[in-house]
Amino acid sequence: MPHPGSIPVQSTTVGDFELTVLSDGDYYLDGGAFFGVIPKVMWQKRMQPDEQNRLSVGVNSLLIRTGKHTVLVETGIGNKLGDKPKQIFQPEEKLLQNLAAAKVAPEDIDVVINTHLHFDHCGWNTVMKDGRAVATFPKAKYYVQEGEWQHAREQTERDRVSYLSPNYDPLIENGQMELLNGEREIVPGISVKLFPGHTRNLQAVVIQSGAQRACYISDLIPTSHHLDLTWVMAFDLFPLETIASRKRFYARAVPEKWLVVFTHDPQVPWGHLEATAPGKLTLKPLEKL
Ligand SMILES: [Zn+2]
Numbered sequence: 001m002p003h004p005g006s007i008p009v010q011s012t013t014v015g016d017f018e019l020t021v022l023s024d025g026d027y028y029l030d031g032g033a034f035f036g037v038i039p040k041v042m043w044q045k046r047m048q049p050d051e052q053n054r055l056s057v058g059v060n061s062l063l064i065r066t067g068k069h070t071v072l073v074e075t076g077i078g079n080k081l082g083d084k085p086k087q088i089f090q091p092e093e094k095l096l097q098n099l100a101a102a103k104v105a106p107e108d109i110d111v112v113i114n115t116h117l118h119f120d121h122c123g124w125n126t127v128m129k130d131g132r133a134v135a136t137f138p139k140a141k142y143y144v145q146e147g148e149w150q151h152a153r154e155q156t157e158r159d160r161v162s163y164l165s166p167n168y169d170p171l172i173e174n175g176q177m178e179l180l181n182g183e184r185e186i187v188p189g190i191s192v193k194l195f196p197g198h199t200r201n202l203q204a205v206v207i208q209s210g211a212q213r214a215c216y217i218s219d220l221i222p223t224s225h226h227l228d229l230t231w232v233m234a235f236d237l238f239p240l241e242t243i244a245s246r247k248r249f250y251a252r253a254v255p256e257k258w259l260v261v262f263t264h265d266p267q268v269p270w271g272h273l274e275a276t277a278p279g280k281l282t283l284k285p286l287e288k289l
Pocket residue numbers: 116118121198219
């Protein structure tokens with residue numbers, strides 16, 4: 001069954017920076033896994049599952065053009081999945097064509113930031129060439145947290161299915177991927193901040209230019225339907241930390257009016273958060289430019 005149609009390429013500005021959402025297309029996830037302990041009678045009012053209880057969810061990367069650097073946050077699912085996972089997830093593999101539509105060549109990317117190393121966040125880091133996984137973005141420096149990579153290497157029973165070595169190990173071997181230990185400004189105006197919960201070392205990307213800020217919050221808040229503190233995905237390794245990290249994030253993002261970018265929202269890639277009642281947040285979607 002085809003996906004309903006993924007988010008088109010769209011741009012906005014944050015201070016002097018140009019931000020563009022680039023979708024890798026949609027894929028399928030189990031609705032129960034996507035909403036954790038929340039009863040289906042509640043979440044299905046927000047997202048409608050199909051007859052197999054699947055949700056068609058988005059895979060949104062963010063391109064940032066600062067004037068000096070071209071930065072890509074996340075690289076989607078890519079095109080290296082085997083036949084069985086391809087059948088399960090039905091990825092659309094659209095990131096490179098959407099990058100071309102934004103008039104950016106793979107060689108133009110200076111920096112790639114992976115928030116973590118799950119297969120749906122770093123798939124286009126590499127492509128197969130002559131039987132080997134090589135960098136899709138030949139001139140880019142790639143960044144992820146060292147703790148995330150260490151966890152990926154552990155290959156635990158719980159989540160090893162999410163970690164595919166060809167997405168990152170070749171880049172560590174050739175020196176293109178730098179492993180970070182904590183928070184860091186990657187290029188002027190673009191920093192990584194730690195928000196543990198989904199994984200121990202999840203990093204979000206905070207963008208600041210002039211007085212304006214945006215944040216690619218990744219799987220801390222996967223869609224605009226996950227704003228409530230307790231609407232936490234079943235995938236999260238540390239759900240109590242997800243809630244604590246969300247509180248810390250909202251304490252700044254709401255009053256400072258950050259533009260929030262959602263990785264897995266199939267319809268609304270970004271918007272501003274508003275506190276409409278005590279403990280209740282709603283999203284004000286951004287007008288399309
Ligand atoms: Zn993830």
